[in-house]
Amino acid sequence: MLSQKKVLVVEDNQINRQLLCQILNSDYDVLEAENGKEALEVLKQYGEGISLILLDIVMPVMDGYTFLSLMKADKAYSSIPVIVTTQNDAESDELAALSHGASDFVAKPYRPQIILHRVASIINLRETAAVVNQVKFDRLTGLYSKEFFYQLIRDALMRNPTGRYDIICSDIENFKLVNDVFGIPAGDRLLQDIAQMYEREINGRGICGRLNSDQFVCMTEHRRNYKSEIFQEANERVNQMMEAGSIAMKWGIYTVEDRELSAEQMCDRALLAARSIKGQYGKYFAFYDDKLRSRLLHDQAITDGMEQALAENQFQVYLQPKYRIVDGSLAGAEALVRWEHPEWGLQSPANFIPLFESNGFITKMDQYVWEKTCEMLREWEDKGYSAIPVSVNVSRADIYNADLSDILCRIVKKYGLDPSRLHLEITESAYTETPAQIIETVSHLRELGFVIEMDDFGSGYSSLNMLNNMPIDILKLDMKFIQSETAKPVSQGILKFIISLARWMHLSVVAEGVETKEQLERLKEIGCDYVQGYYFAKPMPSMEFDQLLAENTVSSLFNVERETVRPDEEKEILLVAEEDLSLREEIKKELGEEYQIIEPVGRKSLLETVRGRENDVAAILLSLTWMGPDTYLLLKQLKEDRGCRNIPVIATANPDAKTEERALRAGADDFIGRPFLKESLVKRICRASEINAYHLREQVLQDEEFQDYQTGLLNRKGLKAAVKSLREEDMPLAVYLFSLDEPGHSSGIGDNQVYELGTVLRTHTRRSDILARFSGNEFLAVMKQAGSGEFIIQKGEEICKAVKGVWGGERNIICSAGAALLEDGDTIAKAIERADQVLSCTKAEGKGGCRLWREEIYGRTNECD
Structure with missing residues (x-):
């Protein structure tokens, strides 16, 4: 009621x-x-x-x-x-x-x-x-509502058929941020204050209304001249209302000429004029004219078609190669986007990227490019091409996305890529807008393993203090900056200073937009690391770049001769991957009599020299700035490559705790800070050689004499030899016995099942662990430096589940495991006996899984619990 x-x-x-x-x-x-x-x-x-x-x-x-x-x-x-x-x-x-x-x-x-x-x-x-x-009336501001304002325009134009009028619309840039930062009540008060400002300014000489949210409109008698100072002063008053100082208000003016247009269309034209100057500093108002109309119609056509274009893969990722100056090798690429429009043909990004940045579609576009780029990287890796990185753009809008790191991690994980393969380009101007948020976001991305490039460096303003605080790996010099600076004499330009600054900050430098041989020579002279530009190659479709990778040739533009080195068989090899010529000469002078010094000129040269030559190479001395951030990728590749992963790597850089930590985390066996003494380097090489000798002893155990021919794991002879190499620091050991059974299957476990179990064991254990085929369908694993009993059981269960998962539900194969912990004083034989005891108990249950031998349960009886 x-x-x-x-x-x-x-x-x-x-x-x-x-x-x-x-x-x-x-x-x-x-x-x-x-x-x-x-x-x-x-x-x-x-x-x-x-x-x-x-x-x-x-x-x-x-x-x-x-x-x-x-x-x-x-x-x-x-x-x-x-x-x-x-x-x-x-x-x-x-x-x-x-x-x-x-x-x-x-x-x-x-x-x-x-x-x-x-x-x-x-x-x-x-x-x-x-x-x-x-x-x-508008309920919040008291101005005329949109519909009633439209009616008043129609009435005024009908009553005054010869009168001339202007419609002025205003729009606040990023008004949503006002609500987010100051709160909705404060945002409402600001709108009310703006409405009062409109009424005071019009003062009965026109009518005022509110169109939407932060958009206001008025109709006044036509004026010949509008001065920027009027609108600038109004914008300052709006900032005083919020005491913010960062609110940008834009006005658009439409002079009523076509009276056949509806009132709504007239207001839309004024509003479009206001939007046309969004983001333009110092511009407060704009008129609607035919030129603007044509541009807006074109923009509207792009907006109408962008979602469909994305769904239909009309956007194509082009790649522009990057070359390493020191040896002319292909060092990477930058991913750029082109629009293959079905009607307009190939569209330059200049025709649509600025619009996408303003309407927010750029975030979808960027994610599309990231996905396509990672898809290409995966294809290249599967084809065995060089593991080069590709740079992709990260826009301002992406930075404000709280899910940015999750999105990027999901994509690289989907394609099984290391994050360092994806270089993230963030334009210099973006760093100056909200430095605190940029630093926090980019620092997190860098911790996750992504390589960060500051794009367009030299096009904007970066203080040295800000640059020092920015979490970046690479400076990418702006094209126009390169062209202007390389035209100056060496003594008058600042390029050399920037390169020196980058070296001091452990940053690599990429010069883009290189178009002439003179520019290349200047960049080469002052020590720039990488170059890209039309002098070498234009952006090209992915298929053309794929062919370039397949050829894997060195650009003839550099005329760099590769050094052919034939190592002296009587000396161990020391590879010195160092960009500082004077330091290389010093190392050769000090250690040339003890070692055969080889100076690789690039990644390919280094890998070709060391693969399969563990007996000959004492160590690799690797400067962490030799290939810029790519050095860490090379370091990881060295440790994963079967042909050279046992060769110790000594990383060198200026003394810095974070750099040392990152190098060791990436796989370096040791770190030495510059400058270093000969005695210190020799000691580190000797220690590295001892480590190398140990790895080589383990490698010998992989020879055919010690291998099981079906699985490639050790046989019993190899197991015996491997056990002899165990040391005190390997303790405690977890000893497992794994067994495969298939109840009800007459033919039993076949060669294929045995091979699969061996494969699962390899993928779920460390390389330093010992794996052997113990008997027909039983396998033994010795895991070094084992953890708690709970961890040992968890690891055994993990392997058993993985084995069952190989066949899914196709076959009822059961994997059972028994485990025993071996500590100082025990013998491997005793541990194997205990593991065998609990394996029998596990198999008796017929459910699979893993049990751990415990004294209180199995120590006094051979029966199961």
């Missing part, structure tokens, strides 16, 4: 008050007050919940006229209608009441039917007016 409307009766005479309440009670919820002061308290309690007030004029404490004045002055109550009641029905009293804001006037004595009729009529009139006002 709907609640009754409330009527407030304000009357000091109790009999009159009761009479009015009696008349109204049947239709209304009646509230009472003895004087104006009490009535104000009732108003505070119920507010606009009161539909009407019956007010006596002559009252003690506060009379009716005073009450009326106070009530009408308060916006919270001023719309409530008031009927004045008085003993005197003189025309002067009625006029006085109405002038104070009363809606009607009734004289005493009260006639019930007249009172009820007047009250109902006025309440109905008020409710109708409220509905009209809701349509007519």
